[in-house]
Amino acid sequence: xxxxxxxxxxxxxxxxLYKIFGPDxxxxxxxxxxxxxxxxxxxxxxxxxxxxxxxxxDVKAGEITVIMGLSGSGKSTLIxxxxxxxxxxxxxxxxxxxxxxxxxxxxxxxIRREQMSMVFQKFALLPHKTVAENAALALEVxxxxxxxxxxxxxxxxxxxxxxGYGESYPHQLSGGMQQRVGIARALTxxxxxxxxxxAYSALDPLIRTDMQDLLLELQQxxxxxxxxxxxxxxxxxxxxxxxxxxxxGRIVQQDEPQTILLEPSDPYIVDFVSDIxxxxxxxxxxxxxxxxPTDGMNIxxxxxxxxxxxxxxxxxxxxTRKTYLxxxxxxxxxxxxxxxxxxxxxPTEASDEGSRVR
Amino acid sequence: MATxxxxxxxxxxxxxxxxxxxxxxxxxxxxxxxxxNTGTDxxxxxxxxxxxxxxxxxxxxxxxxxxSRALTKGLENAFLDVKDGLSLVLDPLTQPLSWxxxxxxxxxxxxxxxxxxxxxLAIVMLVSRSKQLVVFxxxxxxxxxxxxxxxxxxxTLAVIFVCAMLCVMLGVPIGIAMSRSDTLQRAMIPVLDxxxxxxxxxxxxxxxxxxSVTEPKLYGIAIILYAIVxxxxxxxxxxxxxxxxxIEAADAFGMxxxxxxxxxxxxxxxxxxxxGVNQTIMMSLSMVVxxxxxxxxxxxxxxxxGIRNLELGVGLVSGxxxxxxxxxxxxxxxxxxxxxxxxxxx
Numbered sequence: 011x012x013x014x015x016x017x018x019x020x021x022x023x024x025x026x027l028y029k030i031f032g033p034d035x036x037x038x039x040x041x042x043x044x045x046x047x048x049x050x051x052x053x054x055x056x057x058x059x060x061x062x063x064x065x066x067x068d069v070k071a072g073e074i075t076v077i078m079g080l081s082g083s084g085k086s087t088l089i090x091x092x093x094x095x096x097x098x099x100x101x102x103x104x105x106x107x108x109x110x111x112x113x114x115x116x117x118x119x120x121i122r123r124e125q126m127s128m129v130f131q132k133f134a135l136l137p138h139k140t141v142a143e144n145a146a147l148a149l150e151v152x153x154x155x156x157x158x159x160x161x162x163x164x165x166x167x168x169x170x171x172x173x174g175y176g177e178s179y180p181h182q183l184s185g186g187m188q189q190r191v192g193i194a195r196a197l198t199x200x201x202x203x204x205x206x207x208x209a210y211s212a213l214d215p216l217i218r219t220d221m222q223d224l225l226l227e228l229q230q231x232x233x234x235x236x237x238x239x240x241x242x243x244x245x246x247x248x249x250x251x252x253x254x255x256x257x258x259g260r261i262v263q264q265d266e267p268q269t270i271l272l273e274p275s276d277p278y279i280v281d282f283v284s285d286i287x288x289x290x291x292x293x294x295x296x297x298x299x300x301x302x303p304t305d306g307m308n309i310x311x312x313x314x315x316x317x318x319x320x321x322x323x324x325x326x327x328x329x330t331r332k333t334y335l336x337x338x339x340x341x342x343x344x345x346x347x348x349x350x351x352x353x354x355x356x357p358t359e360a361s362d363e364g365s366r367v368r
Numbered sequence: 369m370a371t372x373x374x375x376x377x378x379x380x381x382x383x384x385x386x387x388x389x390x391x392x393x394x395x396x397x398x399x400x401x402x403x404x405n406t407g408t409d410x411x412x413x414x415x416x417x418x419x420x421x422x423x424x425x426x427x428x429x430x431x432x433x434x435x436s437r438a439l440t441k442g443l444e445n446a447f448l449d450v451k452d453g454l455s456l457v458l459d460p461l462t463q464p465l466s467w468x469x470x471x472x473x474x475x476x477x478x479x480x481x482x483x484x485x486x487x488x489l490a491i492v493m494l495v496s497r498s499k500q501l502v503v504f505x506x507x508x509x510x511x512x513x514x515x516x517x518x519x520x521x522x523x524t525l526a527v528i529f530v531c532a533m534l535c536v537m538l539g540v541p542i543g544i545a546m547s548r549s550d551t552l553q554r555a556m557i558p559v560l561d562x563x564x565x566x567x568x569x570x571x572x573x574x575x576x577x578x579x580s581v582t583e584p585k586l587y588g589i590a591i592i593l594y595a596i597v598x599x600x601x602x603x604x605x606x607x608x609x610x611x612x613x614x615i616e617a618a619d620a621f622g623m624x625x626x627x628x629x630x631x632x633x634x635x636x637x638x639x640x641x642x643x644g645v646n647q648t649i650m651m652s653l654s655m656v657v658x659x660x661x662x663x664x665x666x667x668x669x670x671x672x673x674g675i676r677n678l679e680l681g682v683g684l685v686s687g688x689x690x691x692x693x694x695x696x697x698x699x700x701x702x703x704x705x706x707x708x709x710x711x712x713x714x
Binding site: 093095118119120121122123124126127128130131132133134135136137138147148150151152195199205 | 621
């Protein structure tokens with residue numbers, strides 16, 4: 011994942027973004043900014059719904075940025091601001107050095123056609139077109155001839171595991187396969203940026219795992235900039251290079267997933283992470299001792315600093331007395347005692363308030 | 369002494385009423401005559417017999433007050449006043465309709481039956497892809513021809529063909545416009561309601577004033593006004609019902625409005641639009657019978673003859689002929705609709 015020494019460039023910058031739904035958003039915006047009204051107070055006093063409040067996110071090129079939140083937290087609203095399916099009440103969205111909000115309709119259409127693609131929760135395929143025609147939508151819209159876009163679509167369909175289905179219609183496929191078409195459609199557009207709006211939420215758990223693996227696999231190869239929305243923390247932790255947690259329209263915490271897991275900044279997040287399989291998320295580098303091995307040590311083997319703890323546990327076969335040498339490529343960077351590892355798995359206690367029970 | 373006279377005197381309008389009484393030239397009502405002949409004055413009014421203060425009742429109390437017949441008369445005069453100007457505009461505008469109808473009637477009648485019937489069957493086959501239906505239609509048409517009703521049926525079909533086609537050509541764009549603008553939808557819905565509920569004969573009265581009865585466009589307009597409603601309504605509905613998610617996807621991939629309309633909205637609304645077309649055809653068929661009152665040719669003429677001359681047999685058989693045409697048209701368009709539905713079932 012983010013193993014590059016250099017910090018990747020920021021592809022999309024979201025700055026001070028506000029979205030308020032209601033008859034007079036600008037007045038409500040002043041109330042929020044100047045008087046510091048929260049979501050419930052704003053609704054009670056003015057009848058406006060605070061969708062997003064002061065959102066600042068940097069989406070890095072080539073990374074998967076995951077925005078996680080429960081339903082009603084504004085995550086789907088947020089992702090629709092990036093390609094301006096929704097216009098904000100205030101704020102900026104800087105994409106390649108310019109504010110998307112300043113774009114004309116024509117420029118915006120060009121960005122949507124060539125630089126951003128989107129995958130939807132309910133697939134949103136065209137029922138009257140074949141799978142291949144659906145996958146080729148972006149190219150068809152751009153005006154490519156059929157003889158060019160169908161082979162391109164078939165190529166990507168094959169890449170997502172749907173070879174031979176090009177002539178079928180979407181309703182003949184299962185949900186998981188339909189969403190593969192959705193992903194193929196996004197990939198065929200050859201856009202740098204993929205916006206995935208709860209792309210896997212409608213799928214059943216096993217298929218969801220498959221699709222997550224598919225995405226990670228594609229990502230290794232293609233290095234797209236992905237903005238992924240989910241309400242599932244497991245999914246978020248699995249996919250995220252950068253995790254943004256949203257609650258009631260505001261960002262509660264954003265960081266690397268492991269940092270959020272180890273240092274949750276808010277009782278809300280503590281509740282969230284308390285019943286997570288930490289071994290699967292935490293990586294060796296975050297829990298190891300950065301000391302060179304001493305002579306008397308009994309080194310059981312070598313592990314990579316990017317391995318997750320689960321794989322180390324299975325390698326040690328559950329033996330807590332072992333110690334491993336941690337390497338970054340060829341370089342030795344530290345040691346990992348199994349004892350330390352086990353300690354790091356003790357969950358942060360759930361907060362007393364129990365804000366999860368809502 | 370009328371019931372409401374004290375009201376006018378209380379309002380100080382006696383002199384105005386009196387001026388009306390001098391000029392009173394209004395016709396005598398039946399009630400007046402009876403009162404005059406029996407010689408008895410109206411009995412003292414009791415509260416149970418208090419008449420509603422309608423125009424006529426108020427006129428009785430005050431001669432200057434207009435009678436309700438003035439309303440209908442005024443409407444008629446107003447229409448007659450604008451009629452010339454209106455037909456000056458409408459006449460050339462609707463002239464193509466006459467040409468279409470004359471052309472279609474000529475085409476359907478001058479084509480020999482042994483070409484016409486196979487062509488019709490081929491169209492049915494093309495649209496429905498059902499051999500059963502083709503056989504059924506063939507039997508029906510041959511039966512109609514056998515009892516010498518072929519030329520009437522062909523005239524009816526020609527009229528429906530032109531009118532339904534024009535309904536679709538006008539109605540679908542109107543429906544699309546309505547689906548895009550809530551204001552237009554709000555404005556159009558009462559108009560559509562009115563067109564649908566006005567008794568069919570009522571259309572004919574102003575049209576007779578506007579156009580000459582000998583011109584085909586007279587009944588053409590009557591049929592189109594009556595039959596266009598379902599296709600407009602269902603086009604509007606169909607486009608509004610297109611899945612919001614799909615529209616969002618179309619936006620997200622940068623479709624222009626035009627692309628969205630042609631590649632997403634119309635194809636997805638097609639089942640509803642086709643249901644509207646089916647209804648439109650059925651309604652033109654029912655109107656073509658009524659329109660025979662204003663010289664629309666076809667089976668309706670025979671129905672009319674049956675009624676006018678009390679020719680029971682002619683009326684019944686031509687009525688049955690209309691039923692047969694209705695069944696043919698309905699089954700054919702329904703099968704086409706079913707094929708579209710099957711193509712995009714989810």
